[in-house]
Amino acid sequence: MQKDNGKYCVVNKKEPSSFRDNSGFLFYRDNVLYRRINRSYYENWERLTKSGLYDLLVAEGLLLSHEIVDVPDYWDESAILTIRPRLIPFISYPYEWSFSQLKDAALTTLKILDVAVKFGMTLRDASAFNIQFFNGKPILIDTLSLGTYKPGEVLGAYGQFCRHFLSPLALCVYRGLEVSTALQKQFLDGVDLPLTSGLLPIKTRCSIGLGVHIHLHSMSIQANASKKSFKKNHGSFFSEKAYRGLLSSLELCINKIKLLKSKSEWSGYYNELSYTPQAFAAKKNKVGEFLANSFRASDTVLDIGANDGEFSRMAAGIGFKVLSIDNDYRVCEMNYQKVKVNGESRILPLFVDLINPSPAIGWDNIERASFLERSRSKNPIVLALAVIHHLVIGNNTTFDQLARLFSSIGSTLIIEFVPKQDKQARRLLVVREDIFTKYSKENFENIFSIYFTIRSMFSIPDTGRILYLMERRK
């Protein structure tokens, strides 16, 4: 409820990304998300719920569960039902995922298609945005994308699946995740296959999977784009065997795409650089203590420059939900592999650079919210360990800009100050002039004190680095 002219009123709004499907839409009422289902979806709804498919997909952890509720907002003659889906702690976007996250999301989509066809259903669309990470695993959140499968029909979502999953995965392997994510941001309905086909190396034409689903597929798209007239294909029949074969072929193709191993600048950071074992243990203890003391402020931690998630794991152990971000996709990949191997449900590794976080994009620039907007809505505890020298010396930002940004994200900040004499800070100054005359502990404390109250501080032994626990000024 929000206070309006002294009276409390219900605040509701439609979800800006939910406008394409005439089967229903998402809306918020008092910050709770609901899904309106329209009459046009009725036949699909009956099949989904009465065939047992819904129960099976939910039991397998493939589809987000919901409950039917009685909420009158946005009700009109086309409405038949309102459901309240389970809450996803943090909505992330495919261009923020590591390679394996996108790959697992693709395999989840194919698994749902495979299960659904046995119940006479299919996915009407295969957008990567319909998949979210819930309890560490990918899950379909768009219940209404499940529609009736009519024998003889092709997989309508085939093109979209290739654009949303196959294209970025192939680009990631052959041209790098940076190229792949940049194109995913540019093409919200998936990376065009003719573009991908042109970007991939010639050798991929000899691969059966990519040759068929990217290159040949792309040629078909181009051939049909130049056609002047189209006839409805009444006589053609796409058998169920062909349909299942297509799914199997896509699954094989996705499984075969593997990231080449490469060593990151940051992998092994904790082992090779900066700390003695005693100093690192002391830092860990103190960060743990600061986090435990902050638990009442928020249940979410935003770990900036998380590396492979050492401190994210510690926060998750205390009970926090953790957004574990880094600008190096290789360590994001390592972090996600650990999440998978350990079955961790509270950590969400994301490929996000604080210097250039994901912007608000799409229709009206509100369809896909910016990373900071989504983060701010959680009021997380900001964990900024050993990143300040990169942001100030490496990126020429000021203490004031940083303090203002951090205070706008969350009310509690745990930050590590790295002095200019530190080995890592000096490394940044090797090939550049030292213009950072104001980079000192005193200045740092003075400027951050404008935005925060310093609650506690701790000198990490043998390093000259200092840990601070700060609280945003009211």
Add this chain to the structure above:
Amino acid sequence: MLSHQKFIFFIIIFFMITSPVYAYVDPGTGSFYFQFFLAALFAGFYLVKTQLQRMISFFIRIKGFFAKR
């Protein structure tokens, strides 16, 4: 469906050229017709896969049978 000669010609061209797209591209129709074009291939792939799975499970059963004895 394309004729046999057209299909071979298509495959040769496929490995020879990469052409940039200048025109408006409608991905829907291309993906739609492409599936019909390769329907037999996908169905064949499915049959081979299921037969292979059957054979593997048959051999596993045989192996289990002899292991018990």
